[in-house]
Amino acid sequence: MRLEGKVAIITGGSLGIGLETAIRFAKEGAKVAIAGRGLTALEEAASLIRNVSSEVMTAQVDVQAKSQVDRLVDEVIERWGAVHILVNNAGICGLSSFLDITEKDWDEHMNVNLKGAFLAGQRVAREMMERGTGGSIIHMSSVNGIKAEAMQAHYNVTKGGMNLLSMSMALELAPYGIRVNALCPGFIETRLTKSLIDDPRAIADYVKTIPMGRVGQPEEIADAALFLASDESRYMTGHNLVVDGGQVIKLA
Numbered sequence: 001m002r003l004e005g006k007v008a009i010i011t012g013g014s015l016g017i018g019l020e021t022a023i024r025f026a027k028e029g030a031k032v033a034i035a036g037r038g039l040t041a042l043e044e045a046a047s048l049i050r051n052v053s054s055e056v057m058t059a060q061v062d063v064q065a066k067s068q069v070d071r072l073v074d075e076v077i078e079r080w081g082a083v084h085i086l087v088n089n090a091g092i093c094g095l096s097s098f099l100d101i102t103e104k105d106w107d108e109h110m111n112v113n114l115k116g117a118f119l120a121g122q123r124v125a126r127e128m129m130e131r132g133t134g135g136s137i138i139h140m141s142s143v144n145g146i147k148a149e150a151m152q153a154h155y156n157v158t159k160g161g162m163n164l165l166s167m168s169m170a171l172e173l174a175p176y177g178i179r180v181n182a183l184c185p186g187f188i189e190t191r192l193t194k195s196l197i198d199d200p201r202a203i204a205d206y207v208k209t210i211p212m213g214r215v216g217q218p219e220e221i222a223d224a225a226l227f228l229a230s231d232e233s234r235y236m237t238g239h240n241l242v243v244d245g246g247q248v249i250k251l252a
């Protein structure tokens with residue numbers, strides 16, 4: 001068991017990549033707290049995680065709200081005494097041409113994807129420092145944080161920001177044994193990408209941009225998250241780990 005005795009918080013843990021990561025961590029012995037906005041989705045996710053572990057808790061949290069993020073961390077500490085792993089996974093991705101992005105859309109992307117990661121990262125890092133436990137913080141970034149994709153300027157900027165947030169936190173938190181890394185998935189089959197996957201012609205064209213010739217699965221990102229959470233990556237911090245079937249290395 002690679003995470004035996006560890007306590008992990010996974011934001012956006014009720015669906016997609018977050019849920020698969022929660023299941024993977026639970027299989028490896030972690031106590032897992034999943035946070036998300038929808039109660040029903042959280043309960044359904046918890047019942048799936050309970051198939052592999054009884055040590056699971058759910059919290060209805062909007063990561064944009066500091067008070068809700070603080071309450072989540074308080075509840076986890078009260079129940080399990082520490083936090084060793086944080087996965088800042090909650091995220092949204094709208095599609096809009098640059099000229100049509102509204103101020104509301106812009107703010108929402110910044111607040112959920114970037115401010116949410118800052119709030120949870122800062123609070124959890126303080127706990128890790130005070131308890132002297134060290135830990136691993138993982139930002140679920142994207143290849144869109146490395147290269148720009150049309151129709152997603154607001155999303156691209158949040159993921160580029162997450163990569164810099166990871167490096168900035170890694171620099172300051174390394175002396176306390178806290179590692180901070182970004183995981184950059186390519187195109188993964190989840191609710192977020194469903195509309196493209198459900199369009200046979202569009203997805204066939206899109207897959208041509210991926211050297212490995214297929215889209216990724218949430219389990220493949222969960223495996224990389226497990227590596228970053230575990231001691232196997234103990235000398236890695238401030239790194240962007242790309243898991244994308246080769247998509248970003250392609251020039252044309």
Ligand SMILES: NC(=O)c1ccc[n+]([C@@H]2O[C@H](COP(=O)([O-])OP(=O)(O)OC[C@H]3O[C@@H](n4cnc5c(N)ncnc54)[C@H](O)[C@@H]3O)[C@@H](O)[C@H]2O)c1
Nearest residue numbers: 012014015016017062063090091142185187188190191192
């Ligand atoms: N699917 C992909 O191709 C892909 C690629 C690169 C990066 N990512 C990133 O991975 C992460 C997970 O994406 P996914 O594909 O599993 O999407 P998803 O839509 O299936 O899941 C997103 C999760 O985030 C939660 N969430 C959204 N807004 C929230 C908020 N304000 N507060 C709390 N929780 C909130 C949702 O409830 C859900 O649990 C996102 O950060 C996304 O940007 C996804």
